Amino acid sequence: MDFRPQRTRSVGNEMNESPSTVEHAGEIAKLVEAMSQPGGVSLSFEGHDMPPFSILLVDVIEDRQLVLDITSTPEIAAALTEERPFRLTGQAHGAMVTTHPLTALPLKDTPGRLRFSCAYPERLDVWHRRNAFRAELGPGMSVAVELEIETGREAVHGELVNLSLGGCLVQLPLNKAAALKSGQPLSRLEAVFPSGQCLTAQGVVRHVRIDDKWQRALVGCEFSTLSPKLERWVWYLVKEIEREAIRKAAQGEKPLDPSSLFQASPTAAREPPGRRLRADYATPMARRLAKVADFLNAQMLQLQQGAVVDSTLLSRYSDMLLGLLEEDREALVFASVCLHHEPPLVQHGLAVAIRLADLARARKAPRELLKAIVATAMVHDLGKSLLDESLRESPAFDAAQREQLSEHVVLLRDRLEGCRWLAPQVIRSLVSEVNERLDGSGYPNGLQGTDLSELSRMATVVDVVDAMTRHRPDRAAWSLEVAYRHLLGQPGMFDREWVQRYIRHFGRYPIGSLVHFSSGAQGWIQRLDSKGQPRQVAVISPTRQLRLEGEVASLGVVEEILRAPSPELLPRQ
Structure with missing residues (x-):
């Protein structure tokens, strides 16, 4: 089932899908009989913008009257007693059926029950094919959506794009779409309208795509079997979305009353969470990064769907990242530890690209080479996204699993063949050789010693330092000090000269470290002086404040790095 927006259909054309009217007595009798089956019907008042009420159609006296039981919704008794017009809606033979306006009279025949009678309908509107029809949400019609993959797991937040009886299309930030796969069950799909009214259902992911501009992910969700009551509620929402879209599109015509669904409730209105993720990042540079x-x-999603690395976009964003490095290297290095909403593979790729290019730039590497380094390092680990998730999340690896894991190198290298502007030796160094070790213990080819290029030796150090200080399913994150000791203590595996250069360049307390000062204060190091000492610190304890050069000395000396970077505590700058 395809839930992509239909760009060729205008709002006016959408509303042309009108119901058929049934007036034949025999057909009306069949439809009304089907509506009276268990599952109930919905009652909607005419001219009153409120959601439908679920009631029971308990008796049908053909050609004379219907008997309604509203005991479960006593709040509508007064309106019915006042003979306020209403319509009944129910399901019959796979279609949605609606009466024309009716009025009701109270009955006193059953003690303890609230019952009303109304005239037998002379005609019915029957809506077909609503399962395939999609009501599109236009500008100013934001509806927040939460997708829960597993009970108890953090929900994924997005916005509703369209809705039908069969399912919906949800727009997600790209950094959240990696958690979703085609065929994945959804234990909860909840759409919250500005009024606070909700649609809650279960479903399954049918597809995950990116939009034409590579700015948002589009996730098609199919509902699991809906109860009659829930199906009527979805149908009501579809009609209200259509009506609101028509109202907003109307120009120079008599305006329609706005739908109550899109009237913000002071207690329920909320900005769709998907829009807030970018603003959460702590610094202006992080928000640009x-x-x-x-x-x-987006590229990772494309790879998972069989595409190759987009050569043009890779070039464009490599130029962007290199430009940010040239503009303010310290701000960019710090920004690389702030992107805690991003998937681990993206965080790692950016961190390695930034530090590797920064280290190579300090060694006077030409700009053309720096761009190739940035581009290849950014994507060097994305081949892992093509491996089975159970393998990537395994808490331990046997020999067979390690062999499978090494396949990510070939998987990515094949997808880079169209990037002809990338020097083959850079791809070889940063994709094929970055996981090799000097003693031949690495993968995929067990290369050693002089088989490894100078660039791959440098990249291996940068890659391993970042990887070791991040959490993995098979181990906790290492402290930076322990990672440094490990690399220095393994000269047979890692080029000792490049390890020392890395430590000298980034320092014992590098930018992005959360440290404890002798004064008792705790803060994030954002800039260092020429001696490797902090000259700008984002203090988070005992009070949150930014200490600039000249103010840092009052914090005392750095006593220890507290833990691996975890920027949730960073104040927004």
């Missing part, structure tokens, strides 16, 4: 992260998220 997030645009590069979006490209990597």
Whole structure:
């Protein structure tokens, strides 16, 4: 089932899908009989913008009257007693059926029950094919959506794009779409309208795509079997979305009353969470870097669907990232630890690209080479997204699993063949050789010693430092000090000269470290002086404040790095 927006259909054409009117007595009798089956019907008042009420159609006296039981919704008794017009809606033979306006009179025949009678309908409107028809949400019609993959797992937040009886299309930030796969069950799909009214159902992911501009992910969701009551509620929402879209599109005509669904409730209105993720990042540079992260998220989704690395976009975003490095290297290095909403593969790729290019730039590498380094390092680990998730999330690896894991190198290398502007030796160094070790213990080819290029030796150090200080399913994150000791203590595996250069360049307390000062204060190091000492610190304890050069000395000396970077505590700058 395809839930993509239908670009060729105008709002006016959407509303042309009108019901058929049934007036034949025999057909009306069949439809009314089907509506009276268990599952109930919905009652909607005419001219009153409120959601439908679920009631029971308990008796049908053909050609004379219907008997309604509203005991479960006593709040509508007064309106019915006042003979306020209403319509009944129910399901019959796979179609949605609606009466024309009716009025009701109270009955006193059953003690303890609230019952009303109304005239037998002379005609019925029957709506067909609503399962395939999609009501599109236009500008100013934001509806927040939460997708829960597993009970208890953090929900994925997005916005509703369209809705039908069969399912919906949801727009997600690219950094959240990596958690979703085609065929994946959804334990909860909840759409919250501005009024606070909700649609809650279960379903399954049918597809995950990116939009034409590579800015958002589009997730098609199919509902699991809907109860009659829930199906009527979805149908009501579809009609209200259509009506609101028509109202907003109308120009120079008599305006329609706005739908109550899109009238914000002070207690329920909320900005769709998907829009807030970018603003959460702590620094202006981190918010700019997030645009590069979006490209990597989109590229990862494309790879998972069989595409190759987009050569043009890779070139464009490599130029962007290199430009940010040239503009303010310290701000960019710090920004790389702030992107805690991004998938681990994207965080790692950006961190390695930034530090590797920064280290190579300090060694006077030409700009053309720096761009190739940035481009290849950004995507060097995305081949892992093509491996089975159970393998990537395994808490331990046997020999067979390690062999499977090494396949990510070939999977990505094949997808880079169209990037002809990338020097083959850079691809070889940063994709094929970055996981090799000097003693031959690495993968995929067990290369050693002089088989490994100078660039791959440098890249291996940058890659391993970042990987070791991040959490993995098979181990906790290492502290930076332990990672440094490990690399220095393994000269047979890692080029000792490049390990020392890395430590000298980034320092014992590098930018992005959360440290404890002798004064008792705790803060994030954002900039260092020429001696490797902090000159700008984002203090988070005992009070949150930014300490600039000249103010840092009052914090005392750095006593220890507290833990691996975890920027949720960072104040927004």
